Amino acid sequence: MWNPIESAPREELEQLQAKRLRDTVERVYHLVLTWCRFTRKGLMSLG
Amino acid sequence: MIKKYGIKQLSIFLENRKGRLLEVTEALRDASINIRALALAESAEFGILRLVVNNPEKARSVLSSSGFTLKEQDVFAVEVADEPGGFYNVVRILTENDINVDYTYAFVGDSKRAVLIFKVPSDMLDKALETLVQGGITLVEPMFFYD
Amino acid sequence: MPFYKKRFDELGLKPAHVKSVEDLKNLPFTTKQDLRDHYPFGLFTTPMDQVVRIHSSSGTTGKPTVVGYTAHDMGVWKEVMARTMSMMNVGPGDVVHNAYGYGLFTGGLGFHYGAEEVGAAVVPSSGGFTKRQLLLMKDFGATVLCSTPSFALHLAEVAKDEGYDLKKDFKIRAGFFGAEPASEGLRNALRDAWGLVYIEAYGLSEIIGPGVASGCPYGNLHVFEDHFIPEVIDTETGEVLPDGQEGELVFTTVTKQALPIIRYRTKDITVLHREPCKCGRTITIMESVKGRADDMLIVNGVNVFPSQVEHVLTKLEGITPNYVIVLDKKGVLDKLEVWVEVDDRTFADGIGALETLKTKLQQEMLNELYINVRVKLVEPKTLERSMGKAKRIIDKREAEGLKS
Numbered sequence: 001m002w003n004p005i006e007s008a009p010r011e012e013l014e015q016l017q018a019k020r021l022r023d024t025v026e027r028v029y030h031l032v033l034t035w036c037r038f039t040r041k042g043l044m045s046l047g
Numbered sequence: 048m049i050k051k052y053g054i055k056q057l058s059i060f061l062e063n064r065k066g067r068l069l070e071v072t073e074a075l076r077d078a079s080i081n082i083r084a085l086a087l088a089e090s091a092e093f094g095i096l097r098l099v100v101n102n103p104e105k106a107r108s109v110l111s112s113s114g115f116t117l118k119e120q121d122v123f124a125v126e127v128a129d130e131p132g133g134f135y136n137v138v139r140i141l142t143e144n145d146i147n148v149d150y151t152y153a154f155v156g157d158s159k160r161a162v163l164i165f166k167v168p169s170d171m172l173d174k175a176l177e178t179l180v181q182g183g184i185t186l187v188e189p190m191f192f193y194d
Numbered sequence: 195m196p197f198y199k200k201r202f203d204e205l206g207l208k209p210a211h212v213k214s215v216e217d218l219k220n221l222p223f224t225t226k227q228d229l230r231d232h233y234p235f236g237l238f239t240t241p242m243d244q245v246v247r248i249h250s251s252s253g254t255t256g257k258p259t260v261v262g263y264t265a266h267d268m269g270v271w272k273e274v275m276a277r278t279m280s281m282m283n284v285g286p287g288d289v290v291h292n293a294y295g296y297g298l299f300t301g302g303l304g305f306h307y308g309a310e311e312v313g314a315a316v317v318p319s320s321g322g323f324t325k326r327q328l329l330l331m332k333d334f335g336a337t338v339l340c341s342t343p344s345f346a347l348h349l350a351e352v353a354k355d356e357g358y359d360l361k362k363d364f365k366i367r368a369g370f371f372g373a374e375p376a377s378e379g380l381r382n383a384l385r386d387a388w389g390l391v392y393i394e395a396y397g398l399s400e401i402i403g404p405g406v407a408s409g410c411p412y413g414n415l416h417v418f419e420d421h422f423i424p425e426v427i428d429t430e431t432g433e434v435l436p437d438g439q440e441g442e443l444v445f446t447t448v449t450k451q452a453l454p455i456i457r458y459r460t461k462d463i464t465v466l467h468r469e470p471c472k473c474g475r476t477i478t479i480m481e482s483v484k485g486r487a488d489d490m491l492i493v494n495g496v497n498v499f500p501s502q503v504e505h506v507l508t509k510l511e512g513i514t515p516n517y518v519i520v521l522d523k524k525g526v527l528d529k530l531e532v533w534v535e536v537d538d539r540t541f542a543d544g545i546g547a548l549e550t551l552k553t554k555l556q557q558e559m560l561n562e563l564y565i566n567v568r569v570k571l572v573e574p575k576t577l578e579r580s581m582g583k584a585k586r587i588i589d590k591r592e593a594e595g596l597k598s
Contacts (some may be wrong), residue, residue: 002280002312003273005420007474016215016420020448025209025221028198028454031239058543060536062573090545092570093536097444097543114575116541166543 050128052186053121054101056166059096059118063089071096071115078109083192084124084164086152096151099124099164101194106138122166124154124187129161137163140182146175160188197237198227198456203582218446221433223457226259229400230232235258242453250298251399252497255505261300262452268589269309269451274405274418275308281393281410282368284338288314291331291366293341293349294373294495296320298564300403301373301495305395308405314338321345326350339369340395342495343376343384347526350387355465359391370395372404373495375483383487394482400458401445407480411422413551417466417478421449425457426466429487440465441478442487459488490588491521493528496565500587503532503567506558512549514575515540522590530567532559535574 001007005016067088075082100106103119105173110117126164127133141148145169154162167175179186201222202208213556229237230253236246240262247263256364263271284290290309293596296302302320317334319327331339339346346369346430353360366388372395373383383393394409417424425434426441435441445461447453463486467479491498500519507517516535521528534540534555542548550567559567 001474002277003420006277006416006418006477008476010468010476013420013476017423017448018419021215021218021423021446022209022212024448024450024454024456025212027239027451028196028456029202030199030211031196036225037592056543058539060548060571060573062571062576069575078242087543090549093548095543095545095548114573116536116538116573118538118543122545 048171048180049121052123052176052188054099054164054187054189054192055112056104057098057100057106057119058118058120058123059110061094061096061097063092063094068096070113071110074109074113074115075100075106078105078190080106080109084162085183086150086154086164088150095167097150097166099154099192101192103193104159109137114184120166121169121172122164123172124162124164124191125179126185126187127161127163129159134163136182137165137179137184138186140178141165141175142169144174146171146178162191196239218423218425219414219559220441221446222336222430223444223454223459224455225459226254226400226461229259230257233257235262237455238452239263239454240264245452249300249303249399249403251300252499252502254499255501256562258298258402261403264451267319267402267450267452270421271304271405271585272307273302273403273404274408274421276311277418278314278370278393278405278408279314281336281390281408282338284309284312284314286313288312288338289317289334289336290314290338290340291317291319291327291334291336293319293321293327293339293345294404297549299496300397300399304397304402304404305370309338309340324349325356326555328353328356329359331366333360335365337365337367339366339388339390340541341369341371342373343371343380344374344494344526346371346384347380347387350384351526360387362452366389366390368393370408371397374492396483398460398462400453400455401447401460402450405444410471410475412472414470414471414473414475414479416475417480419478422447424466425478426464427459437466437468440484443483447493454573459487461490483523491519491530491587491589493521493530493565496563498563498565500529503559506531506555506562507534509532510555518585519587521588530565531570532567533570533572533576534574536571537574538593554561 081101082098086097088095107119125137149166151163184185244264245262250258250260253259286515292305294301294305306316318535367390369390370393385392391411394415395404396415397406401422406422407415409415423446425444427434427444429442443462443464445458447455462483464483465481470476489500501520518533520531546583552571555569
């Protein structure tokens, strides 16, 4: 098995999933600042 | 000129499918329409049947209601002597006047005269008719084909 | 305002409301239409200078679906593809013949990176050129074949015609097959012809590409759910269904950076199981996809939406002729034909004009659908005549598949 997580107890897997899910939600929700920066930069570079 | 010499031709789109030609001719026969001249152009998958009939109005409505895709256009017919050079004279005049021939086909005439049908781009039709008359070619009036 | 913040705010949701995987069911869905509405990069959550790869696949009309990867995302992709390869202990010494299409599709490069990651030698042959592929497979001593199942069968049939002895001349021990559904008959035909272990590969570019789930040697398709959390929902109500019940598969990516996606509706119909597998894996098992919740067609592994065909036809001089999509088999491979009715509006009196129309339509279809489409010009009502009723899509492949 390439990664032991594939056969880990489900509780362990679900804990990992929960943590990663929280991070992802934070990422997609809170990227306001990065977004604005990106958008401005994007608009400028696109002319 | 177009009014005087323009002949209504029907073009019918046909799939290359068994019996399809039969269905067209059957529909025309049932409506007592006589085919005066015809030509069939074909590719690997489909064909175009071009007809000059004795009653274009009626043929159009009969074929249309039978579900055929068709187009009505003006063509013209010329009468030439049935001897070497007859066709050449017509083509020469058209070529000298930069008139492109889309296609042409022959109508079975008697042993001395041949009747040829020409299709040229519609915006050149008038010019074609005028130059041919000036060149001494005999144009055939529609009444020759119609009832 | 970012897309997800807006969606969350509409539902009165805050990130703090998400504590466990259980809370996933309260989050809004994301659809292919959302990706289209934010074409091309509107749903990316990293600056473009962090994006190292962009792929694209078919959209429903006009615009393709675009996905992006950061270096970290490429790492995730390599990891899940390496896990796929590890299902058959593919590694140093193996020669992986990769006949998935390279290019904008994720198939070719996904398998390529996976095979490299485990240390195998990759032959990036891509699609087409069947006879040359067979020659290379034999001479290079390929041990692993990656392709669509129908192409693998096509290879086998051409090999027989060319006089090869499949089991003597080739050393293929494992095949990683995906991108299109395969009947049990087809799977067995491949096992028998090549003497290989059949590993099913599942993925979609919106989530990462191939590597979302992989079959194990026991034939169960395992979802790599530490990266992509699966749910099955009722297509109508959106309600989460318990394990064992058939519904639409939904994925949430939890490790991707450039294009994380929350509750993406795949439109694939399947069933999830969470019992441990004989292979030792505890991660969720999904059954092979049973069908689609939309009208998407899969043609030689390429996704095609009927709306794309209509889009091409409408673009042409602003008229929408009547049309029918006909799917059939040419040998074992799919062929797609679009029968376009020539009516009084489209009928130009000239074989050349009609041939030009046909060629133009075929070129536009290739541009829009990324596959070769044969356009056939037909008389109105041809299909009603030959098939008995008005239908937009005729799939003659289904009946064929059942026979095998």
